[in-house]
Amino acid sequence: xxxxxxTDCKMVFGRxxxxxxxxxxxxxxxxxxxxxxxxxxxxxxACREVAAHFASARHLSGGCGPVCTFGEW
Numbered sequence: 001x002x003x004x005x006x007t008d009c010k011m012v013f014g015r016x017x018x019x020x021x022x023x024x025x026x027x028x029x030x031x032x033x034x035x036x037x038x039x040x041x042x043x044x045x046a047c048r049e050v051a052a053h054f055a056s057a058r059h060l061s062g063g064c065g066p067v068c069t070f071g072e073w
Contacts, residue, residue: 046071 005011009020016023026032037045050071053059059068 003022003025005022006017006020009023010017011020011023016027018024018027053070058064059070064070
């Protein structure tokens with residue numbers, strides 16, 4: 001997906017320009033470009049990491065030390 005919006009694209013507030021090649025792709029159902037994961041995706045990843053740590057042998061054997069601070073960022 002390397003198509004770019006044309007220099008004279010009139011897309012404003014999500015209203016696509018039918019004469020722009022990229023807008024035509026979006027109208028046809030192409031996925032929009034995502035530059036970063038959403039908050040929900042980042043939150044779900046952090047939850048998976050914390051759950052994996054608490055289920056790990058290191059945590060269960062006390063390898064974290066007297067107080068486990070994993071995930072406290």
